[in-house]
Amino acid sequence: MERRTIGAGALAVGAVGLGCMPMSWGYSTSRQRGEESVRAVHRALDLGSTLLDTADMYGPFTNELLLGRVLKERRADAFVSTKVGLLVGEQHIVANGRPGYVKRACDASLRRLQTDVIDLYQLHRADPEVPVEETWGAMADLVRAGKVRALGLCAVGARGGRRSGSRPHDATLRQLQRVQQVFPVSAVEAELSVWSPEALDALLPWCEARGVGLLAAMPLGNGFLTGTLTPGEGFEPDDVRARHPRFTAEMMAANQPIVAGLRRVARRHGEEVTPGQVALAWLLAQGRHVVPVPGTKRERWAAENAGAAALRLTARDLTEVAELPGGRGSWD
Numbered sequence: 001m002e003r004r005t006i007g008a009g010a011l012a013v014g015a016v017g018l019g020c021m022p023m024s025w026g027y028s029t030s031r032q033r034g035e036e037s038v039r040a041v042h043r044a045l046d047l048g049s050t051l052l053d054t055a056d057m058y059g060p061f062t063n064e065l066l067l068g069r070v071l072k073e074r075r076a077d078a079f080v081s082t083k084v085g086l087l088v089g090e091q092h093i094v095a096n097g098r099p100g101y102v103k104r105a106c107d108a109s110l111r112r113l114q115t116d117v118i119d120l121y122q123l124h125r126a127d128p129e130v131p132v133e134e135t136w137g138a139m140a141d142l143v144r145a146g147k148v149r150a151l152g153l154c155a156v157g158a159r160g161g162r163r164s165g166s167r168p169h170d171a172t173l174r175q176l177q178r179v180q181q182v183f184p185v186s187a188v189e190a191e192l193s194v195w196s197p198e199a200l201d202a203l204l205p206w207c208e209a210r211g212v213g214l215l216a217a218m219p220l221g222n223g224f225l226t227g228t229l230t231p232g233e234g235f236e237p238d239d240v241r242a243r244h245p246r247f248t249a250e251m252m253a254a255n256q257p258i259v260a261g262l263r264r265v266a267r268r269h270g271e272e273v274t275p276g277q278v279a280l281a282w283l284l285a286q287g288r289h290v291v292p293v294p295g296t297k298r299e300r301w302a303a304e305n306a307g308a309a310a311l312r313l314t315a316r317d318l319t320e321v322a323e324l325p326g327g328r329g330s331w332d
Contacts, residue, residue, distance in 0.1 A: 001048025001309045004291055006213025007150050007186025011119065013079045015284055015309040017051030017215065018044040018302060019295030024063035033297070034066060040302040041070045045077045047306035053189075053215065053293045055083035055124060056109050057093070064112035072114045081120040081187075081215075082109050083154060085127065085135070097127030099138035106142050120187055122152035123179075132175055133182050140183035151183060152215070155190035155203065168198035173206060185212050189293070192216035194225055194279050195246075195258055195327030200286060207289050216283050219292035220305075221327065224252070226276035227259040245329035254328050261324040265317045273311060280308035282321045 002015040023037035041052065054063045064082060071078060084105045087094050109118065121139055126132040142148040155172040169190070176185060188207055192199040192214065199214065207214045220226055222241055231252035234242075241247040246255065262275035269278075276294075283292045294305045313321070 001306065003048075004213070004288060005211075006120075006215075006289065006291065008184050008211055009150055009186065011079065011150055011186065011213075013051040013213075013291060014048040014306075015291060016049050016280060016306055017053055017079075017081075017291055017293040018049045018305075019217070019293045020052055020054045020063055020067060021058045022295045023066055023297040025058040025060075036299065037066055037297045038069055040297055040299045041067065042074070043299045044302040044306060045070075045074055047303060048309070049302065049306045050077065050079045051081060051215075051291060051293065052078050053081045053295075055086070055122075056105055056112075057083070057086045057088050057124065060088045061108075061112060064109055068112050068114040075115055079119045080113060080115060081122060081152065082113065082118055083122040083124040084109070084139075085124040095125045095127040095129075097123070097130040097132065097135035099134055099141075102135060102138040103142065106147055110147060117146065118148045120150050120152050121148040122154055122187070122189060124154050125156075126175060132178055136179040136182045143183070150186035151179075152187035152189060152213075153179060153185055154217075155188055155199070157191070167202065169201075169203045173202060176206065180210075185210070187213040187215055189215040189217050191218045192283065192290070192292075193219045193221045194262065194282060194321060194324060195221050195255065197326075204287060204290070208287055212289065214287075214290050216290055216292040218295075219283050220276050220279055220294050222247070224255065225259065225262060225279040226274065226301075227263060228276075231256070245331055246327055248330050251328055251330055255325075258324050258327065261320065265313070265320055268317070269311060274304060277304065277308040277311050278313070278317070278321065280305060281311040281313050282318065284309065285313055285318055 003012045004015050087096050139151050190199045232249035262278045265278045266273040280292050296302050
């Protein structure tokens with residue numbers, strides 16, 4: 001697989017990564033199978049999807065434990081990205097950016113992951129009670145201590161801008177400007193996909209100007225852009241899509257033209273090419289610093305996603321995808 005570099009340290013990763021959250025948290029709990037997920041991670045690594053993206057809050061903690069089973073055998077094959085800064089309660093999630101907590105959380109993640117160093121340590125969310133510079137400074141201390149190789153920041157959601165009147169990702173850009181004065185940012189993780197392209201406007205240019213990697217989270221639109229979801233089929237109560245404004249039966253039906261467009265492009269490249277692969281290939285074509293991180297818990301989808309790295313879209317394809325209608329939600 002093609003390799004891409006992120007950050008001033010030129011950290012090399014496979015062009016398509018693997019989002020590990022669905023293996024333990026957020027999606028269809030009844031369908032989570034530990035052994036199947038372990039096979040999916042092994043398959044991804046075999047195919048060159050070296051970036052494994054997790055967080056201590058996924059589970060919580062169980063996602064890192066699962067990855068630790070693979071890393072114990074294949075640490076040299078993987079680029080490990082995990083996150084800190086969010087605590088999961090019984091019915092709520094809160095931020096904690098206190099320096100002492102950050103350092104303890106890193107040690108705990110290292111134990112669960114069965115490794116002595118984390119390749120990319122990301123701040124999941126800034127704590128409103130703690131200056132972000134203090135949190136980032138504690139994370140920088142972990143780099144100096146040899147426990148972490150590079151630091152990343154997860155973007156604040158873009159959709160808040162449409163309600164407040166500010167531009168998408170303005171809050172993230174302000175945070176980036178602040179933490180960059182403390183220690184270099186190597187990667188920014190933000191939602192970016194065919195139906196959520198907001199990060200292309202200002203966030204990607206900021207990253208490109210500084211050699212910072214943009215990890216495209218939810219690059220398949222929480223599964224919608226694969227064309228495998230049926231409107232009205234419903235989701236399990238603990239599935240994040242059960243409360244997502246784009247996943248009501250009405251909105252899933254309204255957004256079908258997006259999938260139809262991806263399918264048209266896929267057909268031009270052969271019967272084996274899928275809409276999801278077109279969606280990932282379109283992201284890869286947006287710039288050399290973009291690394292899609294599609295999430296899955298199944299070996300089959302991990303292999304399909306990795307295959308997108310070999311798909312080369314034409315200028316006509318790229319224009320056609322860019323001109324697809326925007327994703328609609330229940331707020332529209």
